[in-house]
Amino acid sequence: MLTHDEGVTGADVAREIGPGLARAAVAVKVDGTQLDLARPINDGGDFEVITLDSPDGLHILRHSTAHVMAQAVLDLYPGSTFAIGPPIEDGFYYDFEVPDPFTPEDLERIEERMAEIIAEDQPFERVAMSREEALDVFKDHKFKVEIIEKVDPTEVSAGDHVTAYRNDGFIDLCRGPHLPSTGRIPAFRVLRSSGAYWRGDQEREQLQRIYGTAWASKADLEGYLHRLEEAEKRDHRRLGLELDLYSFPEELGSGLAVWHPKGGMLRKIIEDHSRDLHQRFGFDFVATPHLGKSDLWETSGHLDYYAESMYPNMQFEGDPSYQVKPMNCPFHVLVYRSQGRSYRDLPMRLGELGGVYRYEQSGVIHGLLRARGFTQDDSHTFCTEDQVQEELERHIDFVITWLRNFGFDDFQAELSTRPDKAIGEERQWQVTEKALAQALEVKKVRYRIAEGEGAFYGPKIDFHIKDAIGRLWQCSTIQLDFNLPDRFELEYTGAGNTSEQPYMIHCAKAGSIERFTGILVEHYAGAFPMWLAPVQVSIIPVADRHDEYAGLVKNRLADAGLRAEVDESNETVGDKIRRALTQKHPAVIVVGDDDVENSTVGLRLYGEERDTRGVPLIEATNRLAEMAQRPS
RNA sequence: GCCGGAGUAGCUCAGUGGUAGAGCAAUUCACUCGUAAUGAAUAGGCCAGGGGUUCGACUCCCCUCUCCGGCUCCA
Secondary structure, eight states, X not given: OEEETTSOOHHHHHHHHOTTOTTOOEEEEETTEEEEEEEEOXXXXXXXXXXXXXXXXXXXXXXXXXHHHHHHHHHHSTTOEEOOXXXXXXXXXXXXXXXXXXXXXXXXXXXXXXXXXXXXXXXXXXXXXXXXXXXXXXXXXXXXXXXXHHSOTTSTTTTTOEEEEEETTEEEEOOOOOOSBGGGOOEEEEEEEEEEEGGGXXXXXXXXXXXXXEESSHHHHHHHHHHHHHHHHTOHXXXXXXXXXXXXXXXXXXXXXXXXXXXXXXXXXXXXXXXXXXXXXXXXXXXXXXXXXXXXXXXXXXXXXXXXXXXXXXXXXXXXXXXXXXXXHHHHXXXXXXXXXXXXXXXXXXXXXXXXXXXXXXXXXXXXXXXXXXXXXXXXXXXXXGGHHHHHHHHHXXXXXXXXXXXXXXXXXXXXXXXXXXXXXXXXXXXXXXXXXXXXXXXXXXXEEETTOSBTTBOEEEEEEEOTTSOEEEEEEEEEESSHHHXXXXXXXXXXXXXXXXXXXXXXXXXXXXXXXXXXXXXXXXXXXXXXXXXXXXXXXXXXXXXXXXXXXHHXXXXXXXXXXXXXXXXXXXXXXXXXXXXXXXXXXXXXHHHHHHTEEEXXXXXXXXXXXXXXXXXXXXXXHHHTOOOO
16 A cells, blocks of 8 residues: 655645646655656555656656756856756756856766755655736746736636645746756766757747766666667768768758769669669650749749748849759649640659759758758659549558668658748648548548648658668658649640640658668668668678689679679778778678688678688679569 | 857877977788788878068968857748
8 A cells, every 4th residue: 555655635736736637746645655757646545656767757757857957057157047958858958047158177067966966865845826026036037927927817726726846945836746966866967069049940049958868777878869860870970981981071051962983872772772663663755954944933833832941032134033952842833834735634753863053041050960961752643523432542552662672661651731931822722631631531640730831832741761870860751732733723624625634643652862861771771772772782702712713703793783892992801891890781702712612602791790612603792683682 | 141169190189489290091012811900111280371570470360251059031
């Protein structure tokens, strides 16, 4: 039997903390032994233990650690005030307004001060007060006052129960719950600081945010820090350099990449696959230029909505103004419009690997994942209203095939609805949103609704893929559009010789080839499945006299469609092996005297600890060729 | 765009108001080797760029560019 250490019942606790707070937690005793956390499970005084390493336990732990951080900062930096400090995935942050931004040395001091507060084992005390009292208690802290003023006085749970938590002399507005005392924080770390806008609003104060993390044990903290290091090793910018795939020359400009031969091969493989699948799913190929008259963007509406992220116009005297394309849609529209269309021509599916340029804000550029120049595997399908459903389903099939082929079996879909900045009639938005939902249901794709996240011209489905270390990335998108056809006055002649307006489906499978490649690099940590690897086989002759045979092996592999390289450098076998492994080549072949004599090779696959000696060349070739098969 | 941090050899990083350093990579030579680093030698720099302060600036100050961590943004 569990009892609250102050002798109150579960019912009391539930009432005190407020209804609907499933996470309500208190310190309890089991047979006289103090436990950290528990929550009432009924009104009869029964409790359920919350372990610190459970999701709820970590939430409480991190929330409490955030309080300790705020306490430390307010201690150390007189004249500072604090805003909010919530738990987040893997940690917490707290936002402050301070006279000077934090330096790395400041963060060390804060961490030390936090450790002292924790060592003092200060009890957290819950304090309930009225709105007026709270305004008085926090009168020196403008952000807290702003929060309290937002409390709705008519709400029962909020009326005269603004709650705060006090430990030592420090008090913070908080709904709780918290740990019983600061000493219950087993392991924490201050991570970094950065700027952040109050309430996320660019127009409001810029605060200083400090990120931290807290865990149920020192071992868990170490594990987390280790995972951070591992994630860093997967960083596509670092691997791009190490594997010689691409670079971002300063001379070229921010957000612009050059692709080296190995990256170029990787890209070619991805693009070839894109083209092949487009063909298989019934798309035609078009090609369009990188720029067009500014008027075009006026008509499409892009200039109204995204002028600030388009490269500015260019103009020779007497000529019209031109702009580099941030999108392919208007160009594909022009292909459609190049002649009169009949319902017999539809659906018309046009695809292109189209290079586009967007002037992304300087602060958001991030390697290949957010670049200023990139290539969309873009397509636009023009169809009749009757065809919309079937076409949407076809696009969903296409996207799923694409993602699965690259090893992304785990993905989730999101249906984004009408945003505030939108064009077109409300009724059409409803019809198209419904069509998208229905297609997802027919294809049995689980999805959630993202209210107001749609494009300005229509609702969309986004696919978020989960990578090898559990991160989600938005890649594919299917967008249903009834606005561009209207703006460009697209038509087709119906069966009854009537003039009709087609629907348009925008779709990108990878999204951006650059970004998708970056995600692949991080997903596979550079150790690509064989069909994607730029170099599939490293052939290592043991001594110079084996170079000739190595060349023969390379030709045999090449005949079987494999990409192989002979390492003829004047290095030891051990060194050449190390290079091949460091470059994460899927297969290493070593050839020496025995192999020359018997037409065999020594074969070692990436991830294997040792080789298999004396594999007949024919067998090795067949085996590797099979492994290198592209998924279909 | 905003806040902070940073930029030294191809890469990873030392360094100091007074002649620029290491490891790895590269090049050359020797070695001819059977599964994660053979040895030696050589070469490599407008210390991101531009202004200032100073007898003297890689070092201190200002501006620009680029990168990093966040915030805001992502048709």
